[in-house]
Amino acid sequence: MNKRRYSVLLLLLFLLTSCMNSQNNIPESPTPKPRPVLLPPHSTPALTNTLRAQAAARGILIGTAVDATALVQDSAYAETLGREFSILTPENAMKFDALEPAPNVYNFKQADELVAFAKAHQMQVHGHNFVWYRALPDWIKQGSFTKAQLSSILHDYITTVMTHYKGQVSMWDIANEVLDDQGQFRTSIWYTTLGPDFLDQAFRWAREADPHVQLFYNDYGTERPGVKADALYALVKGMLARGVPIDGVGFQMHVGLGDPPTKQAVIANFQRFADLGIKVQISEMDVMVQGSSLPLQQKLQAQAHLYQDMLSACLSVSACEAFTMWGFTDRYTWIPAATGHPDQPLIFDQNFQQKPAYTALFQTLTSNP
Ligand code: G3I
16 A cells, blocks of 8 residues: 555544544433424324324324223223324313312313323324313302302313313313204303303403414204204304304214215305314214114114215315214213113224224225315
């Protein structure tokens, strides 16, 4: 090796060692900042053969109500939930009777567990709900409050809960089932004691408590045009005209096999709400099969078609950003307790096996738009 080559080699060696040394001397990077809790709705989970992965590819969230007790007691339940869904709604854990069982005594334990699960599984949380005529603690139901007292109780409740979950819940049902089946304000302690202003006030207090969370109105029997849906449309239009901060409407979609809404009717209805400049979503879908005389396999096929049609309706309206079911396994559905009859309204059976409805949803998500 001649002298020149030898010097170049030495120089290269020097540069290489000093570079390695300087890398070794780089101070350890500071502790990474915690990831933002609210994930973008289109974040991609690791598995691709799941509803949540396919929903993400279509730009929507796929959700379910969650039974807080099942979540801690049933590992198959927890595993399926984390694998398949990108947003969860606490079925009961964020209701008034659960969160404030006695005046100024808050119990966030179960709801916090759901929020922690969602965070660990990169899911969003849909808070449910503040103003409802049901799920009230006895101290509210049995108290005889003046308008000023009840107003202050509701204000404190909304502010405390929204502050507790700030940054961890991406949307809240501020009002739930405020209208009756004729589209009039439903009799409730809120309406009776506070008058119709309670609705606007609840949304305004919520926006003050957390300016970044989406505020929803949620109801049933409003999925297709009709007396109640028309009344809701007028109500929301009025709220927007008054500057009330409402961001969206959830259509529950608790349906059965007899006289279900058609896809076209749902699209038309969703679109008129979307044209007001707000979001829409399917917030609590399930499909009862009781009452139908069809053989079981045919009932499950008809059920699958309905799930498919309603998901397809949501995908057809760009303002429809979430498709949530009221549970996912027939093992824990609310319907038998409420109706007194067994039922199979969801997309996994009692043993967490996929039903035709699961396949129908998966195929709808993967089929060409
Ligand atoms: O927590 C008690 C428990 O301590 C007790 O042992 C048990 C005995 O029955 O009752 C338990 O409370 C029940 C609770 O569900 C939890 O299982 C309540 O009685 C029961 O009324 C409650 O029902 C819930 C209902 O809302 C009322 O809050 C259902 O699970 C829940 O699926 C249902 O969800 C509603 C949505 O919030 C709004 N849209 C309609 C939907 C279906 O009704």
